[in-house]
Amino acid sequence: MGGTCGDTNLRGWYDGKNPIFAEKRVYQGSSGVVYPYPIIEKISDEKQDKIYQALFIENEYIKVMILPELGGRIHMAYDKVRERHFVYYNEVIKPALVGLTGPWISGGIEFNWPQHHRPTTFMPTEYLVEHNADGSVTVWCNEIERMFRMKAMQGFTLYPDKAFIEIKVQVYNRTALPQTFLWWANPAVVVNDDYYSVFPPDVNAVFDHGKREVSTFPIATGTYYKYDYSAGVDIAQYKNIPVPTSYMAIQSKYNFVGGYEAGDTNAGMLHVADHHISPGKKQWTWGNGDFGLAWDRNLTDENGPYIELMAGVYTDNQPDFAWLQPYEVKSWSQYFMPYAAVGHVKNATKELVLNMEVHQQRADIILYATAAFEGLNIVLRDKQRRIYLEEKIHCSP
Template sequence: MKNEQKVHLWEEARQIPTYEVGEPNKNPMFLEKRVYQGSSGKVYPHPVIDKIHDQKKLKSYNLVIVENEYLRIEVMPELGGRIYRALDKTNNYDFVYYNTVIKPALVGLAGPWISGGIEFNWPQHHRPNTYGPVEYKLTENDDGSATVWVSEIDRMYGTKVTAGFTLHPGKAYLEIKAQLYNRTSQPQTFLWWANPAVAVNDHTQSVFPPDVHAVFDHGKRDVSRFPIATGTYYKMDYSEGVDISRYKNIPVPTSYMAYKSDYDFVGGI
């Protein structure tokens, strides 16, 4: 039997080329007549940032790294607690997209948002603090595993989430567990989702469970059959019958969410 190596856990500072963001708008935004991916566009009491600088410079970030004999996972508490890098050490392959430059785009609820890694979101799409700092804690567990904990209280609704990223000795997977708490006296709605980024090519295919036969756009603004689209979706004519699970068949940026499933997985190949 192969000897299982200890899971290592540590922090380190790293300089990363960064396009910095402008100062937050000093005037609070209470509620505009806008819809953000099917949700309300309000952000108060979060400040809104609407400027990204054009020149990059080196900026130091604190990274938390957990590593075993198979995987190296890098977590960035300063930018939403996202998984910045996920490396398969057996073949030196980044199995989620590793963006070596921090270059925000103004597509987040409160402004800045970055691509790459795995983004964790609550209580709605691309959460308001996706580009802000979160609390974190490192633990070495009795079974030899190690966990990076990240936690945040949402300023808009008062709910709290704690997520743990665990590597086990001898295991070639990352275990992620999340717990949401309602700290208020009123019922609160929430959405929890992880947004992994992957590099694509003409062979890339999205994999949904076999009982998924329809997909929705953000906010259920549009609907399509899946995987073979037979109508108009994102203003594209698929009436000839097009397999939209395959990246090469989608000519415009497109989102689709499974309508309903009794299974608990999605994937990509």
């Protein structure tokens, strides 16, 4: 993969042997200590061509590119049915000093571990390719991080005839001491005036980091991030948020979060995971204003604005951390999928995505499937179990 990069000119805060220890630094509400990693304080403005090793996995519906040299991230995820990138594909590697140790790039799906904006997000991981008995292929990326000596693995799997990416995660405390960690999957998506975030229907309030501020959702009616929304503003829509803003849902009993582009595209990206393990549902934007557009230019040459639709495990807020006891292993699975022609999702599993809109005694039901289903039985009934619709259909991506 060719790209724009200045990494050969990165310079760190160190004397050739030891980094300066950032003991007093605060980073995103928590400790900014990175020892024994060096902190990069300068990035060259000069563009250089650089070749990165890229691993591709592909099936009938999806094509994925993984970069093990840059934190083991998904850099591209392409929907072959709709012929579109369903996560933000940044065509250049253009780091800015955003990460815990410095360089960070926008786009794709990054993993925040064991701290915000992974200390090793711009560093290489080991990898292994598995060809499984069911015909699926898994690419494992693995690291032993130096701060706490813990191990993390993420495995990206594509199954034959399935229109989703499974990400299997395993984190392991290799030490005899309890350790803290967080894990937020951080997918980016392309945005424009037609884009809105899709939170579950039981989300009517969202919180800032540390739950310092709260706003009604999707219609904000007060002040949030020092911006006046008292007129009643739909903050699910990217175009309506002019300043850098985070918001996180709380206590949703649904297993999905995502985003959708209306208009001509009529397609989106969805994350699905067990909400008992993965309750975190977050949106972040630089803001649809001059400041945000300047940051977009900082991070890409031509690929424009994006937002992040993050999913966290064992917490619904940041910078909350979870515990790993001595020698404890935690593991879980997450699913990312493209979807189309559904609109505002009301419920989802890794197999099916559902929307139902009711207008004047009429219910419109839209169903998207991530695999081919024959004889799928559709039943619509009310709480008194009166049946309004029952029929068998065929459905596929």
